Amino acid sequence: MSNPAGSGMHWGIDIGGTTTILGYLKKGGFEKKTILDTDPPSGPDSLFRRISNVILEADATPCSAGVGIAGLVDRSSGLLVSSPNLPGWQDYPFRSKLSDKLNCPVAIDNDCNVFALQAIEFSIIPDAGLWLMITFGTGIGGTIIHDGAIIYGSGYAGEFGHMTVEAYGKNCLCGSKGCWERYTASGALSDYFRAHSGNAVYHTPKEIARLASIEDGAALKAFEEFGTWLGIGLANLYHCFSPDGVYLAGGLMGASEFFLEHAESEFHARCTCAWNANVLPSCSDAGAEGAAIMGRTRTG
């Protein structure tokens, strides 16, 4: 149950591999409070302390909290089991620690799932049919949604980023090799640009998108390669799920104009299904808002 004597604030925390966003729901609206540097090498205890300090300084009696984390999350035990983007953060009891510290109920889930909860809440994803939500950033997140509900399978369904797309391809932080997220996430795009430009300096996806906008050949080639791998992965997912459509989100989708048509063409070369890919506008607060909604509804 949410804390009945609470302040009325339902907190949402979105923990990504690079940044952590905190905010709260109050009287129907969502307000972002702050952005923290996740700083994976400093460990989960450090982030836990910083998160609880921010919340308790603003709100001594929270009603509930929801946490979305980029990794494998065991919803029943409340543990972050592991995360390729948070190396060494294993079996960390985020839910019980936060619940004890804040003295309120806490719900926890994978970050893409809480992002999807926000899209379901606001009817961005239709209530009927089978849909896939896929986020592209440091890694790839995935969620399967059927008739407005998230499908978990035995617990961790939707880890599309670790679907093998190259049998003996690049090593992945998950321990496998050839995973889709090694070919269709921000690090891969930077690698493609480096290879096509011959420039050893690291360029962020934003910088590569700026170069593509002024028709830099290497940047356009990098996006073409990225789009090709996107199309390969989507064709695999359509073969497996036959979804009504997919929702593509995450920071990299801000540059979709440079790669989506390449993805579609690769998709059609591999799959006869109808292409229905919807790009969601980038909204950095949506994950934290989804986490707050989850905290309010799943602990209510």
Ligand SMILES: [Zn+2]
């Ligand atoms: Zn992997």
